Amino acid sequence: MVRLITHNLLACHVKGCNTNNFPLEFRDVQIELREAEFNPEFLKGFMPKIEWKALVDAARQLGDTSLPLEQPEMLDDDFLKNLHHVLLEIHVEEGIMTCPNCKHDYPVLNGIPNMLLAEHEIG
Amino acid sequence: MAPKAVAPAVVDEDPQAYEDKNVHAIYDEIASHFSSTRYKPWPIIAAFMHSIATGWIGLDAGTGNGKYLPLPLDRPTDILTIGLDRSINLLRIARNAGDSSATREVVWGDVLGHGWRSGVFDYAISIATIHHLATHERRIQAVKRLLESVSPLHGRVLIYVWAIEQDELSKRQIPTGDGNSDRIGRDVVVPWVLSKKTAAAGKETLEGQVEQPVFNRYYHMFAKGELPGLVHEAAKDLGIQVGQRPMVLSDISTIRRGVEIVQDGWERSNHYVELRCWEISG
Numbered sequence: 001m002v003r004l005i006t007h008n009l010l011a012c013h014v015k016g017c018n019t020n021n022f023p024l025e026f027r028d029v030q031i032e033l034r035e036a037e038f039n040p041e042f043l044k045g046f047m048p049k050i051e052w053k054a055l056v057d058a059a060r061q062l063g064d065t066s067l068p069l070e071q072p073e074m075l076d077d078d079f080l081k082n083l084h085h086v087l088l089e090i091h092v093e094e095g096i097m098t099c100p101n102c103k104h105d106y107p108v109l110n111g112i113p114n115m116l117l118a119e120h121e122i123g
Numbered sequence: 124m125a126p127k128a129v130a131p132a133v134v135d136e137d138p139q140a141y142e143d144k145n146v147h148a149i150y151d152e153i154a155s156h157f158s159s160t161r162y163k164p165w166p167i168i169a170a171f172m173h174s175i176a177t178g179w180i181g182l183d184a185g186t187g188n189g190k191y192l193p194l195p196l197d198r199p200t201d202i203l204t205i206g207l208d209r210s211i212n213l214l215r216i217a218r219n220a221g222d223s224s225a226t227r228e229v230v231w232g233d234v235l236g237h238g239w240r241s242g243v244f245d246y247a248i249s250i251a252t253i254h255h256l257a258t259h260e261r262r263i264q265a266v267k268r269l270l271e272s273v274s275p276l277h278g279r280v281l282i283y284v285w286a287i288e289q290d291e292l293s294k295r296q297i298p299t300g301d302g303n304s305d306r307i308g309r310d311v312v313v314p315w316v317l318s319k320k321t322a323a324a325g326k327e328t329l330e331g332q333v334e335q336p337v338f339n340r341y342y343h344m345f346a347k348g349e350l351p352g353l354v355h356e357a358a359k360d361l362g363i364q365v366g367q368r369p370m371v372l373s374d375i376s377t378i379r380r381g382v383e384i385v386q387d388g389w390e391r392s393n394h395y396v397e398l399r400c401w402e403i404s405g
Binding site: 012046110111115122 | 176177179205209211214218229231232233240244
């Protein structure tokens with residue numbers, strides 16, 4: 001699955017592509033929404049690892065504008081529920097993720113992102 | 124069941140091409156049957172997953188059918204493990220591992236790749252995977268990738284590989300190697316006989332018997348001490364000290380990053396190590 005929680009971790013790893021290689025940009029995506037169990041303690045633990053701007057931008061690309069542009073300091077329930085939805089309930093089933101730097105395309109097929117590289121691209 | 128014969132192997136071509144033929148293509152063929160035989164998590168791995176703090180995310184490098192993705196069973200939403208594998212057919216099974224209504228996070232990729240932000244994971248496991256890499260250098264590289272994937276401050280890593288030293292319940296007969304192999308391990312192929320049920324759709328011989336296809340998977344069987352040796356070599360390449368975090372910081376010490384081997388053991392025909400990263404800031 002590519003949910004936005006995973007998208008926030010993925011970076012391009014083509015040989016020599018070491019800067020501006022995150023976040024991958026979505027294109028031609030099909031999404032599905034699936035409910036997941038809400039666990040605020042997980043979200044609070046995960047928050048420090050989030051690249052916030054990348055998450056907000058990706059959510060907006062997928063049509064969700066519920067997150068504030070700045071990561072809030074007060075974690076109220078409404079915010080955590082929005083964060084939960086964005087990170088864990090939006091599934092990208094099909095589409096392409098493109099590196100902003102080298103423009104390498106990583107396809108998503110049947111919910112599985114293909115991060116394999118050809119032999120000459122391996123760093 | 125007759126003991127499965129394990130035959131010596133020689134890797135005499137490009138290791139990537141060799142692994143493609145002798146590991147990856149085979150797992151794609153046997154995925155469904157293989158998965159049906161791999162459902163019970165090993166206790167030390169289950170305990171490791173149980174000890175992971177709430178809010179942590181991890182990488183399962185070589186997830187196979189994803190049997191570790193649903194752990195810990197008593198608080199499954201407290202952590203999130205992302206499964207990485209080279210076999211797309213195993214990943215299709217891993218997607219719904221443990222509960223067909225749940226969707227797991229899986230990524231199609233190579234354990235020698237690093238398609239992540241460096242250090243973004245809190246933990247990583249690699250179970251029964253690194254022994255499928257066909258050269259010593261590639262096995263070091265795999266350990267480096269694990270160390271690079273986890274947080275330098277607190278990252279935890281668990282690695283399992285197949286041992287030369289087999290337990291008495293093992294069905295396998297291991298060929299004796301030359302004198303060196305007790306130190307450097309042994310390259311072998313292990314036959315996988317596709318079950319009659321799975322193979323029934325396949326060929327029939329003249330006698331009307333169903334032929335069971337046999338696939339020979341490549342393994343590097345690890346010698347005792349070889350796995351912690353890989354950790355030392357990987358850490359050296361990355362400029363990381365191996366050992367405990369110093370209790371007292373001296374001003375003259377230049378050591379800033381380290382990895383401690385907190386467990387180095389053997390269980391059920393496998394060697395394993397558990398690692399813990401540390402970093403001194405400032």
